[in-house]
Amino acid sequence: MKFALAVLPGDGVGPEVVAQGVKVMQAVGRGSGHEFALSYGDIGGAAIDKHGVALTQETLKMCKGCHAVLLGAVGGPKWDDPLASVRPEEGLLALRKGLGLFANLRPVKVLPMLVDSTSLKPEVLRGVDMVVVRELTGGLYFGKPKRQWRTSRGRRAIDSMAYSEMEIERIIRAGFELARSRRRKLTSVDKANVLESSRLWRQIAIELSTEYQDVELEHQLVDACAMRLIQRPSEFDVIVTENTFGDILTDEASMLAGSLGMSPSASIAGIPREGSMTFGLYEPIHGSSPRRAGQNMANPIATILSCAMMLRYSLGLVAEADVVERAISSVLEDGYRTYDIMSEGMKKVGTVEMGDLIASKIAGGCL
Ligand code: IPM
Ligand code: MN
Numbered sequence: 001m002k003f004a005l006a007v008l009p010g011d012g013v014g015p016e017v018v019a020q021g022v023k024v025m026q027a028v029g030r031g032s033g034h035e036f037a038l039s040y041g042d043i044g045g046a047a048i049d050k051h052g053v054a055l056t057q058e059t060l061k062m063c064k065g066c067h068a069v070l071l072g073a074v075g076g077p078k079w080d081d082p083l084a085s086v087r088p089e090e091g092l093l094a095l096r097k098g099l100g101l102f103a104n105l106r107p108v109k110v111l112p113m114l115v116d117s118t119s120l121k122p123e124v125l126r127g128v129d130m131v132v133v134r135e136l137t138g139g140l141y142f143g144k145p146k147r148q149w150r151t152s153r154g155r156r157a158i159d160s161m162a163y164s165e166m167e168i169e170r171i172i173r174a175g176f177e178l179a180r181s182r183r184r185k186l187t188s189v190d191k192a193n194v195l196e197s198s199r200l201w202r203q204i205a206i207e208l209s210t211e212y213q214d215v216e217l218e219h220q221l222v223d224a225c226a227m228r229l230i231q232r233p234s235e236f237d238v239i240v241t242e243n244t245f246g247d248i249l250t251d252e253a254s255m256l257a258g259s260l261g262m263s264p265s266a267s268i269a270g271i272p273r274e275g276s277m278t279f280g281l282y283e284p285i286h287g288s289s290p291r292r293a294g295q296n297m298a299n300p301i302a303t304i305l306s307c308a309m310m311l312r313y314s315l316g317l318v319a320e321a322d323v324v325e326r327a328i329s330s331v332l333e334d335g336y337r338t339y340d341i342m343s344e345g346m347k348k349v350g351t352v353e354m355g356d357l358i359a360s361k362i363a364g365g366c367l
Contacts, residue, residue, distance in 0.1 A: 001034050001035070002034070002035040002036075002037060003034065003035065003036050003037065003067045003068070003315055004037050004039065004065065004066040004067050005025070005036050005037065005038050005039070005066055005067065005068055005069070005070060005310075006038075006039050006040075006041060006059075006062055006063040006065075006066040006068070006069040006070070007022060007038050007039065007040050007041070007069075007070050008040075008041050008042070008043040008059070008063075008069060008070070008071045008072065008095075009040070009046070009071075009072045010043050010044045010045075010046060010071060010072040010073050010074045010088075010288065011044045011045040011046055011072070011073060011074050011075055011076045011088060011288040011290075011293075012072075012073055012075070012076050012287070012288025012289050012290045012292075012293040013072070013073060013286075013288060013289045013292055013293050013297075013298035013351075014044075014071075014072020014073040014074070014288055015072060016072075016293070016294075016296065016298055016300070016351045016352075017072055017073075017284060017298050017299075017300040017302070017303040017351065018070060018071070018072040018303060019352075019355070020300035020303060020304060020351060020352070020354065020355025020358075020359075021070055021300065021303040021304055021306065021307045021355075022038065022070070023355045023356070023359045024304050024307055024324060024327075024355065024358055024359050024362065025070075025307055026359070027359040027360075027362040027363050028307075028311065028317075028320050028323070028324065028362060030363065031320075031323070031362055031363065031365060032317070032320055034315075034317065034320075039062055039066065041056075041058075041059035041062055041063070042056070042059060043055055043059065043071065043074055043088075043091045043092065043095065044073075044074025044075060044079075044088035044089070044091045044092065044288075045074065045075065045076050045078060045079045045088040045288075047059070047088075047091055048079060048086055048088060048091075052086070053086060053091075054074070054086055054087065054088050054089070054090045054091025054092075054094070055090070055091035055092075055094045055095055055098075059095075060094070060095065060098050060099075063095065063099060063281075064099065066279075067277065067279065067314055067315060068279065068280050068281070068282060068310045068314035068315065069095075069099075069280070069281040069282065070282050070283070070303075070306070070307065070310065071092070071095075071281060071282065071283040072283070072284075072288075072303070073283070073284065073286065073287050073288040073289070074088040074089060074091055074092050074287075074288060075087075075088040075089055075287060075288045075290075076088070076288050076290040076293075077290055088288075093141060093142070095281065096136050096137055096267060096281065097137050097142065099267075099269065099279070099281060100137065100269040101136055101137065101267035101268060101269050101280065101281050102135060102136055102137045102138070102167070102170060102171060102174075102269065103133060103135075103136065103170075103171060103174040103267065103268050103269070103270070103271075103272065104133070104134040104135070104136040104246065104265055104266070104267045105131055105132075105133055105134075105178070105265060105266045105267075105268070105272055105309070105313075106131065106132040106133075106134060106246070106250045106253070106254075106263060106264075106265045106285055107130070107131045107132075107263075107264065107309075108128065108129075108130050108131070108132070108233075108250075108253045108254060108256055108257050108263065109128065109129045109130075109257060110125045110126075110127075110128040110129075110256055110257055110258075111257070111258075111262075111329060111332060113329075113332050113333055114257065114258040114262070114332065114341055116343045117258040117259070117337070117341040117342065117343045118255065118256060118257070118258045119255065120230065120255075120256065124230070124231075124232070124233065124234075125233070125234075125256060126234060127234040128233045128234050128236075128256050128257075129234075129237075130233070130236040130237060130238065130239060130253070131178060131182070131237075131238050131239070132238075132239045132240075132241065132246055132249060132250050132253060133171065133174055133175045133178060133238060133239065133240040133241070133246075134241060134242075134243060134245075134246025134247065134250060135163075135167070135168075135171040135240075135241065135242050135243045135246065136243060136246075136267055137167075137243075138162070138163055138164075138167045138243060139161050139162070139163060139197070139242045139243035139244055140159055140160070140161040140242070140243060140244040141243045141244065142162075142243075143159065143160030143161055143162035143163075144160055144162065145158050145160055146158065146159050146160060161195060161197045161242070161244075162197065163197045163200060163201065163242075165200070165204065168200060168201050168204045169204055169208065171240060172188065172201075172204060172205050172208050172240055173208060173271065174240070174270075174271050174272060175188070175238050175239075175240030176208060176209075176211075176212040176215050176217075177271045177272065177273075178238050178271075178272050179212075179215045179237055179238040180212065180214065180215055181273075181274070182237055182238060183237040184214060184215045184216060184237070185215065185216045185218070185236075185237035185238065186212075186215050186216070186217050186218070186237070186238050186239075186240060187218050187219075187220055187225070187236055187237075187238070187239045187240070188201070188202065188205040188217065188218070188219050188220070188239075188240050188241070189219075189220050189221075189222050189225045189239055189240070189241035189242075189245055189249070190202050190219065190220075190221065190222065190241070190242065190245075191221055191222050191223075191245075192219070192221070193221060197242070198242070201242065202219055205217060205219065205240075222241070222245045222249070225239070225241075225249060226248075226249060226252060229249065229252055229253055229256070230252070230255075230256075233253070233256050250263070250265075250285055251285070254285060254286075258340075258341045259299060259340040259341050260284075260285060260286040260302070260340075261284070261286055261298065261299030261301060261302050261338065261340045261341065262299065262301055262302055262305070262341065263284065263285040263286070263302050263305075264282070264283075264284060264285070264302050264303070264304075264305035264306035264308070264309055265282070265283055265284065265285050265306060265309070266280050266281075266282055266306065266309040266310070266313050266314075267280060267281040267282075267283075268280040268281075268313060268314070272313055273313070274312050274313065274318050275312070275316050275318045276313065276314075276316060277314060277315065277316045278313060278314055279314060280309075280310065280313055280314040282306040282307065282309055282310040282314075283303075283306055284302030284303045284305075284306055285302065286302055295350075296350035296351045296352055297338065297339055297350060297351060298338070298351050299338035299339075299340050299341065299351070299354065300338075300351050300354050300355050300358075301328055301338070301354065301358075304324065304328060304355070304358055305324075305325070305328065307324060308321040308322075308324040308325050308328075309321070311324065323362060323367050324358075324362065326361075326367045327358045327359075327361035327362045327367055328358055330361050330367065331354070331357045331358050331361060334347075334357075335347050336349050336353075336354065336357055337349065338350070338351065338354055
């Protein structure tokens with residue numbers, strides 16, 4: 001089959017890690033007989049420099065015409081002026097919103113050979129295998145009013161954490177459905193002791209739970225959840241939470257897997273189902289890491305794992321997704337590491353070499 005993929009490398013290390021993702025997809029294509037037709041577009045700072053905006057309508061349209069989108073990262077010091085009229089991040093937010101991608105899946109799995117490169121004790125990490133379902137097109141990121149202004153008593157700014165019933169229901173449903181396909185435990189994370197939007201969130205979670213009696217539902221306050229994530233992380237199966245809470249908790253949770261450079265993500269417009277062809281956007285959860293850019297240092301594994309998620313959720317190619325994940329494990333078992341997951345006795349490689357090693361495992365066909 002022929003698949004159309006949009007590729008938006010973005011800023012900083014984005015283009016470097018995306019090039020490795022593309023390399024791996026090409027190896028998958030050669031091995032499986034499928035064809036991936038790539039269309040490139042600009043996003044973030046790269047788009048601001050070229051077009052004056054962080055996302056053009058043409059790029060958005062191009063993405064809509066594809067089966068899936070692969071994205072690197074956006075942002076960097078060049079565009080960081082708080083007074084700037086356009087910001088790179090706006091491009092990413094407009095893309096997520098414009099494509100209706102409300103469900104952001106961020107899996108965290110501890111690979112046994114990386115236990116030494118994390119900062120937590122091995123016994124805490126044993127058995128960690130969770131997915132955070134982050135609401136992606138609402139909440140504090142998008143709620144109105146949202147502005148900054150001058151008053152006679154100084155400057156003021158406001159952001160709003162706003163949610164409709166429909167927005168909460170569909171994301172919690174995505175959480176329940178995903179939990180049903182896994183270990184049947186859903187942790188709904190909110191701040192219901194303080195926030196109105198969280199009280200509505202919790203009510204809807206309780207109401208929906210009658211439809212999912214086979215799934216165990218628990219509620220956690222976001223501050224307690226932050227603690228539990230490093231205290232007893234293996235107790236989590238699926239976590240479902242608000243946009244900003246999910247942003248923060250997933251950076252924290254990624255440390256369980258050793259590095260931000262190991263954490264992929266999928267953003268989709270519906271219920272996540274393996275083997276389906278639901279449109280989605282795939283990106284590493286890490287940022288553009290400007291300090292590492294152009295040095296062949298960044299870990300491409302988060303992006304390559306995102307490609308595996310693309311195969312699994314948007315291209316209907318589950319067996320191929322498994323091959324990509326096995327290729328990554330196998331290269332790590334061979335002792336190759338990028339700087340961020342380096343530990344004693346291992347062989348340090350750069351971005352390109354890591355991409356080559358993984359692609360050649362796939363090309364070798366022995367997985
Ligand atoms: C992420 C990033 C983005 C977010 C930024 C770059 C807007 O941190 O994908 O987690 O906050 O969603
Ligand atoms: Mn983030």
